[in-house]
Amino acid sequence: SRQWRGVLHEYADRLNITAATPIITLGEGGTPLIPAPALSARTGAKVWVKFEGMNPTGSFKDRGMTMAISKAVEHGAKAVICASTGNTSASAAAYATHAGITAAVLVPEGKIAMGKLSQAIAHDAELLQVQGNFDDCLDIARELAANYPVHLVNSVNPDRIEGQKTAAFEVVEVLQDAPDFHIVPVGNAGNYTAYFRGYSEELERGATTKLPRMFGFQAAGSAPIVVGHVVKHPETIASAIRIGNPASWSLAIDAREKSDGYFGAISDAHILEAHRILSAEVGIFVEPASAISVAGLLERAEAGMIPAGSTVVLTVTGHGLKDPQWALRAADGSDIKPTIVPVDVPEIAGVLGLSKAT
Ligand code: F0G
8 A cells, every 4th residue: 555645646647747847745635435325315316425625725726736836836936826715725825835935815804714714824825815705806816916926826727727627537436437417516616617627538538438417506695607697796604605706607618518517506504404414414524615515416306307326426625624613503593502511420321311231
């Protein structure tokens, strides 16, 4: 057995890297594809969960960031910049620090989860809270990168999508084919685009017999692709995907057409319900944006759109520990307060409903 070496080493033959590319890696990728019997029972499909929270900074962004930072360093960059709803900033900060360069990150003020804010600061990023939303941050980052000596590492940088496509390679390695459906959360639609590219390349080289139907889900208050126009003031509790003007919009439309795919919108209430189902029935803890994959599956299955026995892969994009507060909320919105007990075995046994073995 050997240690997983990160996606650039593992897939060197399928990425645009050369002997001149310094490989900046924290060992990203190689994440588990986990069977989810509870979701299979609910839907009649064979459901697998690709748990991207298992990456070094706790989200799928690390696959793209190893590529983007490696290429930036190859091209002599001393500083990178990104706009972020949190995960990209955490990842950029970690990989830039590892490479010995500077990361500047622009986040919407007061709108990113505490875990992600902590990561960017811990990894020594230059973090600025912008008095605007994510779309404003991205506009500023693009303008700065166009006019100042700083390299953009948002997913408008094609190296990001390249790195992220490796997740599809891993799914195919496990299933020995593409799934019938692949479901992802959608914000900028970079990851939707990346999976489509990964699967297309697998089909082209004969590793699969088909493309999966690519299903993407946006939060109902932030669903520009579903409603067909920019959303000026996007809202959702799923802060990671609170995006009104997706950067990879047209690439995603193309991917939907070519894969007979679908984009749908999910209410915050259904996102939180799916979050509870994934935590309490499957044993996988994710941030709210990731739970939208589960909510999307349940919605499509309910609508009769997932034939029985289909193989479905759900990508869950970020770890629950980044934004844990949602687990402490009951379905009715009230706070969950763990029971307090004294240091007393019989009393604790009583509270747990245990009676002494005889
Ligand atoms: N899930 C999580 C946890 C995310 O952080 C993001 C995007 C997405 C899904 C959507 O992916 O943008 O490729 O469609 N987060 C970005 C960020 C915007 O700044 O961390 P997408």
